[in-house]
Amino acid sequence: MSTLRILVPVKRVIDYAVKPRVNKAQxxxxxxxxxxxxxxxxxxxxxxxxxxxxxxxxxxxxxxLAISIGPPKAADTLRTAMAMGCDRSIHVEVPEKDExxxxxxxxKVLKEVVEKEGRNLVILxxxxxxxxxxxxxxxxxxxxxxxxxxxxxxVVLDGEYLKVxxxxxxGTEVVKGKxxxxxxxxxxxxxxxxxxxxxxxxxxxxxxxxxxxxDFQVRAANRxxxxxxTEPPPRQGGGKVEDVDGLISKxxxxxxx
Amino acid sequence: MTTLRHQVLNIYKxxxxxxxxxxxxxxxxxxxxxxxxxxNAGLTEEKDVxxxxxxxxxxxxxxxxxxYLKKYxxxxxxxx
Numbered sequence: 389m390s391t392l393r394i395l396v397p398v399k400r401v402i403d404y405a406v407k408p409r410v411n412k413a414q415x416x417x418x419x420x421x422x423x424x425x426x427x428x429x430x431x432x433x434x435x436x437x438x439x440x441x442x443x444x445x446x447x448x449x450x451x452x453l454a455i456s457i458g459p460p461k462a463a464d465t466l467r468t469a470m471a472m473g474c475d476r477s478i479h480v481e482v483p484e485k486d487e488x489x490x491x492x493x494x495x496k497v498l499k500e501v502v503e504k505e506g507r508n509l510v511i512l513x514x515x516x517x518x519x520x521x522x523x524x525x526x527x528x529x530x531x532x533x534x535x536x537x538x539x540x541x542x543v544v545l546d547g548e549y550l551k552v553x554x555x556x557x558x559g560t561e562v563v564k565g566k567x568x569x570x571x572x573x574x575x576x577x578x579x580x581x582x583x584x585x586x587x588x589x590x591x592x593x594x595x596x597x598x599x600x601x602x603d604f605q606v607r608a609a610n611r612x613x614x615x616x617x618t619e620p621p622p623r624q625g626g627g628k629v630e631d632v633d634g635l636i637s638k639x640x641x642x643x644x645x
Numbered sequence: 646m647t648t649l650r651h652q653v654l655n656i657y658k659x660x661x662x663x664x665x666x667x668x669x670x671x672x673x674x675x676x677x678x679x680x681x682x683x684x685n686a687g688l689t690e691e692k693d694v695x696x697x698x699x700x701x702x703x704x705x706x707x708x709x710x711x712x713y714l715k716k717y718x719x720x721x722x723x724x725x
Contacts (some may be wrong), residue, residue: 404716404719404720405715405719428716428720515724517723518722575717575720575721575724579713579717580713582663582709582712582713584659585658585659585662586655587657636667
């Protein structure tokens, strides 16, 4: 039985319950004074790594390391991850500004961390609910040359192998891969636990290492430029018709008949 | 009785922490939570206090489940 050293990247995003507002310059969404929390898909990946440890012995899962690349406040997100069961975490601090890092840069940083910390399993959310790129996991697997299983709805550890059930259109697909691997989580993988107050207090004692982007060999220039951000157009209300004839004439008018 | 007293205080604190993100607002939650606790403030029998604590634990679990479901449903609606 091999020992797992898991890396769980988490992202601090605008809370799912908040309706995002576009800023006046139409360059990004308003982030100042808006409630933030951990990306829901990342909660699933934290939960899955903790469950892997609970299901097997503590020997199987040697260490769960959480990492976040983000503004100073991302430290709170890491505390939540540690309260849920991660052992320690790394915070790569990036100054807060409108533009955020692109998936490729994130994947490159993660690659360096994976190599430095000797990780052999990366579990991350399939996408974040702010930019919805859904690319980081795939890019990381590509950069590392590891196997990948995206959109997992079940993960089973079997010796050196991981058996992952994925949800695809019209059914499920089961893939089996040898460690090391990259797994991204889908919505129905598990039910994340709540980071309770006593656990958050205990998590404050866990190690949180601070790093800077300059510590990595990544160029911070973004390749893409956001041209414009707008809100979706408001929904057009439906109209009422008096009788059947009215309905038919309306349908004809719209070219449906 | 000291330990029981601490248990009550702890569960009250935990509930208040949970209430910070309550959908109807923290004030709504706090007043109701406070009322529920003060209603049982006169309990003296150890058995009664333990039962009240068990009830508080149950409510805590219910609120956690409520938050989880709310999030899950929102995510399912958006991402399928």
